[in-house]
Amino acid sequence: MEQDMMVADKASKRPSFVKVFACKCPRCRRGxxxxxxxxxxxxxxxxxxxxxxxxxxxxxxxxxxxxxxxxVSYALSxxxxxxxxxxxxLTIGMGLYDNRFIYWxxxxxxxxxxxxxxxxxxxxxxxxxxxVGYDDNWQQHAPKEPERVNKDFTNAW
Ligand SMILES: [Zn+2]
Numbered sequence: 001m002e003q004d005m006m007v008a009d010k011a012s013k014r015p016s017f018v019k020v021f022a023c024k025c026p027r028c029r030r031g032x033x034x035x036x037x038x039x040x041x042x043x044x045x046x047x048x049x050x051x052x053x054x055x056x057x058x059x060x061x062x063x064x065x066x067x068x069x070x071x072v073s074y075a076l077s078x079x080x081x082x083x084x085x086x087x088x089x090l091t092i093g094m095g096l097y098d099n100r101f102i103y104w105x106x107x108x109x110x111x112x113x114x115x116x117x118x119x120x121x122x123x124x125x126x127x128x129x130x131x132v133g134y135d136d137n138w139q140q141h142a143p144k145e146p147e148r149v150n151k152d153f154t155n156a157w
Contacts (some may be wrong), residue, residue, distance in 0.1 A: 016134060023125040028055035028138040033125060039117035046120065057143040061131060063153050066124050073123035077112055080119075084108045 016029065025031040031054035036044040048059050060066075088094070088104045112119075135141060 016129075020125050020129050021122065023121050025052035025055060025057050025059075026125075026129045026132040027057040027135050027143060028052060029134060030054040031057070033059055033128070034121060039121050042117065045117045046124075048124075052143075055135075055138045055143060057132060057138075058146055058149075059128065060149060061128070061146045062148040063150050066127060069120075069123040069127035072126045073119055076119050076123060080112065080115070081108055084111060 016026075019029040020026070023033045025033060031049070031052035033048055033052075034045075035047040035049055039045050050060065051058050085104060085108070088100075088107070092100055092104075094100045094104070
């Protein structure tokens with residue numbers, strides 16, 4: 001039991017971006033945001049826990065909260081495209097008189113589609129991290145209940 005606590009405490013000291021990538025609750029960095037750990041179970045990819053299973057932080061902060069994650073997702077896609085373009089340029093190269101640029105376009109498109117389940121989750125995880133900070137004493141405080149929710153619209157994505 002005590003050993004478990006030690007392990008948990010060690011885990012919380014990892015840098016928070018690791019937790020963001022793992023789609024952990026931004027407040028306690030322990031609970032999972034998503035109901036299914038595997039984003040490639042496509043029917044359940046976006047199924048979120050209503051509250052953090054560890055600290056009870058609500059994950060839907062207001063009506064339409066995750067619309068904003070679209071901007072994050074867009075930024076991530078652009079970043080991946082730039083990275084893959086640079087990688088393509090350095091390894092395969094590009095020329096004016098052949099189709100290597102077109103091949104990159106297709107390959108990058110396939111890559112983005114294949115990564116979509118991960119990117120959509122990551123975008124939500126990054127988005128909520130803008131609004132909910134890590135609370136060192138999450139065991140002591142209760143999480144802030146959002147004021148502008150409409151129960152009929154919770155998780156209606
Ligand atoms: Zn939590």
